[in-house]
Amino acid sequence: MKTLIIIPTRNESETIGDIVKELNEIVLGDILIVDDASYDNTILEARKAGAKVLSLRIQLGAWGAVRAGFRYALYKHYDYVITMDADGQHVAESIPDLLREIQSSGADVVIGSAIQRGQPYKKIAWYVLRKLARLTIKDLTSGLRVYNRLSVKSLLLEKTALLTYQDIGVLIALENNGYKISEKPVHMANRKKGQSKIFHSWLAILKYFIFTFILCLTNLRRNNR
Amino acid sequence: MISYRVTTFFLGLLVGGVIIHLLRRGHLHIMHSIWWFIVGLICIFLGIFPCIINWIAPILGVNYPPNIILITGICFFLIKLLNMDIHRSEQEMRIQILTERIALLEIELNESKESHE
Numbered sequence A: 001m002k003t004l005i006i007i008p009t010r011n012e013s014e015t016i017g018d019i020v021k022e023l024n025e026i027v028l029g030d031i032l033i034v035d036d037a038s039y040d041n042t043i044l045e046a047r048k049a050g051a052k053v054l055s056l057r058i059q060l061g062a063w064g065a066v067r068a069g070f071r072y073a074l075y076k077h078y079d080y081v082i083t084m085d086a087d088g089q090h091v092a093e094s095i096p097d098l099l100r101e102i103q104s105s106g107a108d109v110v111i112g113s114a115i116q117r118g119q120p121y122k123k124i125a126w127y128v129l130r131k132l133a134r135l136t137i138k139d140l141t142s143g144l145r146v147y148n149r150l151s152v153k154s155l156l157l158e159k160t161a162l163l164t165y166q167d168i169g170v171l172i173a174l175e176n177n178g179y180k181i182s183e184k185p186v187h188m189a190n191r192k193k194g195q196s197k198i199f200h201s202w203l204a205i206l207k208y209f210i211f212t213f214i215l216c217l218t219n220l221r222r223n224n225r
Numbered sequence B: 001m002i003s004y005r006v007t008t009f010f011l012g013l014l015v016g017g018v019i020i021h022l023l024r025r026g027h028l029h030i031m032h033s034i035w036w037f038i039v040g041l042i043c044i045f046l047g048i049f050p051c052i053i054n055w056i057a058p059i060l061g062v063n064y065p066p067n068i069i070l071i072t073g074i075c076f077f078l079i080k081l082l083n084m085d086i087h088r089s090e091q092e093m094r095i096q097i098l099t100e101r102i103a104l105l106e107i108e109l110n111e112s113k114e115s116h117e
Helices: A013-026 A042-049 A061-075 A094-105 A120-133 A149-154 A168-176 A202-224 B004-024 B030-048 B051-059 B066-116
Strands: A003-009 A030-036 A052-056 A080-083 A109-113 A145-148 A181-185
Touching: A003 A013, A003 A061, A013 A030, A013 A042, A013 A094, A030 A042, A030 A061, A042 A052, A052 A061, A052 B066, A061 A080, A061 A149, A061 B066, A080 A094, A080 A149, A094 A109, A094 A145, A094 A181, A120 A168, A120 A202, A145 A149, A149 A168, A168 A181, A168 A202, B004 B030, B030 B051, B051 B066
Parallel strands: A003 A030, A003 A080, A030 A052, A109 A181
Antiparallel strands: A080 A145, A109 A145
C-alpha cells in the first residue's frame, strides 16, 4: 500500500521542518511538500528535513497546491493520499487511524474531523453552509483528509480547478460523483504559528461565506437538473 | 452655436476612428477585434446620422431619444464584461493546470538528473 502525504505550504519555514521530522517518525509513507510560491526558506527547510518538494512557479492557493500534489500521486501510482496543513494543527498520530478507517469502512474519502474547535460564529457558519450544501458531514473545513486513488482522479477534472479552498466545494464535487465520504474524530493541536488562512479576519469570513453561498447555489441547480 | 450634428459627427468619428486605428495596429486578437470593429462602425454611423435615434425612439415608446443609446450601450457592455470574466475564468483554469503540470515535470526532471549523477 503506497501512501503519499501532501502538505501545501506558503512561507512556513518556521514549522515545516519539525512537521516533516515528526511525520517521518510516525507515519510510513512518502511526504510531498507542495510549495505555493513561498518567498522564505520553506523549500530549503523541507528538503533538509527529508521531504520531496513540488514547487509551484505561480501562487495557486491551497487547493491548487493540493491538486498539484494529487497529480504527482496519480503519476507515481500511490494508493492513498493524505492531505494535511503545515501550521502544526494536524497531529501526525491521527494519520494511522484515518488510514485504517478508509481501508475498513469502504469510504473513498475520510475526513479527520474536530468539530469541537473554533469559535461559536464558526460553528454557526458551518451549520448554515451544511444546510445550504445539503451535506451531512460535520467538519466542512478540515484539511486533514485521506483520499483513495479513484477520488483523487475525479478531483483532477477541469471543473474542480477553480475551487480555491479544499472544503465544501470539494465535498460537493465528490458527493455529486457518487463518492462515499466518512468522518473520523481526531485531536487537533493549536497552531504553532500564524492564524487560519480562511478565517483570519471578518472581511475574509464574509468573502468566504459569499463564495461558498454562491458555490452551494450553483451546485443546487445542477443537482435539481 | 454649432449644430449638434457637427458635434456628434466629430465625436462618433473620433471614437470609431481610434478603435479602428488600434485594431489596425494589431493590439487585439482577431476574435476580440470583431466586437470592437462593429462598435467602431456603429459610433461612426450614429455620429453621422444621429437622427436615426430620433426615428427609432418613438417606435420603442421612449420619450427622450438619447436614453436609447445610453441603455443599449450599458446593456451591451454588461454582456461584454460578463463575457470577459467567463473568458478570464477559463484562462485562470488553464494557467492553474499548466502550473500543476510544470511543477510535476520539474520534479521529474530533477529526480532523473539526481539518479544519473
